[in-house]
Amino acid sequence: MTILTLSHLTKRYDKAASGAAALDDVSLSISAGERVALLGHNGAGKSTLMKCVLGLIPTSAGAISIAGHAPGSAVARALVSYLPESAAFHPALTGREQIRHYLRLRGGHVRDADALLDRVGLLEAAGRRIGTYSKGMRQRVGLAQALIGTPRLMVLDEPTSGLDPISRREFYDILDDLAGQGTAILLSSHALSEVEARTDRIVILSKGQQVAEGSLADLRRRAALPLTVSMVPQSGQEEALVAAFPEAAMHHGALSFTCEADEKSKVLARLVANRDQVADFDIQPPSLDDIYAHISRRAA
Ligand SMILES: Nc1ncnc2c1ncn2[C@@H]1O[C@H](COP(=O)(O)OP(=O)(O)OP(=O)(O)O)[C@@H](O)[C@H]1O
Numbered sequence: 250m251t252i253l254t255l256s257h258l259t260k261r262y263d264k265a266a267s268g269a270a271a272l273d274d275v276s277l278s279i280s281a282g283e284r285v286a287l288l289g290h291n292g293a294g295k296s297t298l299m300k301c302v303l304g305l306i307p308t309s310a311g312a313i314s315i316a317g318h319a320p321g322s323a324v325a326r327a328l329v330s331y332l333p334e335s336a337a338f339h340p341a342l343t344g345r346e347q348i349r350h351y352l353r354l355r356g357g358h359v360r361d362a363d364a365l366l367d368r369v370g371l372l373e374a375a376g377r378r379i380g381t382y383s384k385g386m387r388q389r390v391g392l393a394q395a396l397i398g399t400p401r402l403m404v405l406d407e408p409t410s411g412l413d414p415i416s417r418r419e420f421y422d423i424l425d426d427l428a429g430q431g432t433a434i435l436l437s438s439h440a441l442s443e444v445e446a447r448t449d450r451i452v453i454l455s456k457g458q459q460v461a462e463g464s465l466a467d468l469r470r471r472a473a474l475p476l477t478v479s480m481v482p483q484s485g486q487e488e489a490l491v492a493a494f495p496e497a498a499m500h501h502g503a504l505s506f507t508c509e510a511d512e513k514s515k516v517l518a519r520l521v522a523n524r525d526q527v528a529d530f531d532i533q534p535p536s537l538d539d540i541y542a543h544i545s546r547r548a549a
Pocket of ligand 1: 262263264271289290291292293294295296297298
C-alpha cells in the first residue's frame with residue numbers, strides 16, 4: 250500500500266537568493282514498510298521536501314498525498330512522525346518528563362513513556378535530566394518522541410549525524426523493526442555507507458531536481474561504473490603476476506585494475522588460471538559513494 254505520494258512537487262521560496270526552485274518537479278512514492286533514503290549535497294532540497302511532506306510549508310505546484318490525506322491535515326499529522334536534524338529538548342526535564350510531555354501533546358497516555366524509552370534503550374537514564382545526556386542519548390529521546398502513536402510514515406532528517414557506530418547500528422535496528430511492522434520511512438543522510446546497507450531505495454536530489462531514484466542495484470546498473478579487481482601476489486610471484494595482468498597497477502604490495510561488469514567471469518577465469526601466483530584477491534562493485542559522486546558530477 251502506498252503511504253506517501255509526491256506528484257510533480259515544486260517549491261519556490263519567496264525570498265530565494267538565486268530565484269531557482271528549491272524543489273523542481275519531484276515525483277516519488279513510498280509504500281508501507283519501505284525505507285527510502287534522500288541524498289543530496291547541502292542545499293539540494295532534502296529538508297524542503299520533508300517540510301512540504303509535513304505540511305510545515307506550502308508547496309508552489311504539484312501534489313502530496315499521505316495515505317490519501319493532505320499534508321498538515323489532522324489525519325495526516327496523526328499518521329506522520331518527524332525527527333528534525335537537531336531536536337532541541339528542555340535540559341532541565343528528565344527523559345521521562347519530556348516523553349510524557351510529548352505523549353500529552355499527541356493525545357497519548359503518559360503511562361506509555363517508559364515503554365517508549367525502553368524501546369530506544371533509555372529506560373535506565375529515564376530519570377536523569379536531558380542536560381546530562383550525550384548527543385546519542387538526546388537523539389534517542391527524539392526517536393522515542395517519533396515513535397509515539399505507531400506512525401505510518403516516519404520522516405527523519407539526518408537522524409544519525411553525530412552518532413557513534415554502535416548507536417547508528419542500534420538506531421537502524423529500531424527503524425528496521427518499524428519497517429517490518431509496516432511503517433514507511435523517509436530519511437536524509439550524508440552517511441552513504443549506512444544508507445547503502447540499511448535502506449531499500451535511494452533518491453538523489455541535486456539543486457532541487459531528482460537526478461536518480463532506485464535500489465542500489467538499479468543505480469549501479471544505470472551508472473555502469475567499472476568493478477575494481479585487486480590481487481595480493483604470492484611471495485616471489487610479483488613479476489609473474491604483473492606479466493599476467495599488464496593492465497594492473499601496484500599499490501602498497503597489491504595489484505589492482507578496473508573492468509566492466511560483463512567482463513567479470515573472464516577476469517575470474519584469468520585469476521583461476523594464475524592462481525599459483527595469487528595469495529588473495531577481491532572483486533569490488535562500485536560503492537554508493539562512487540555512484541553518488543558519478544551521478545552528482547553528471548548532474549552538475
Ligand atoms: N526559508 C527559506 N527561504 C529561502 N530559501 C530557502 C529557505 N529554506 C531553504 N532555502 C533554500 O532552498 C534550497 C534547499 O534548501 P534545503 O534546506 O532544503 O537543502 P538540504 O538539502 O536540506 O540541505 P542540507 O543538507 O544543508 O540540510 C537552498 O538553496 C536553500 O538556500
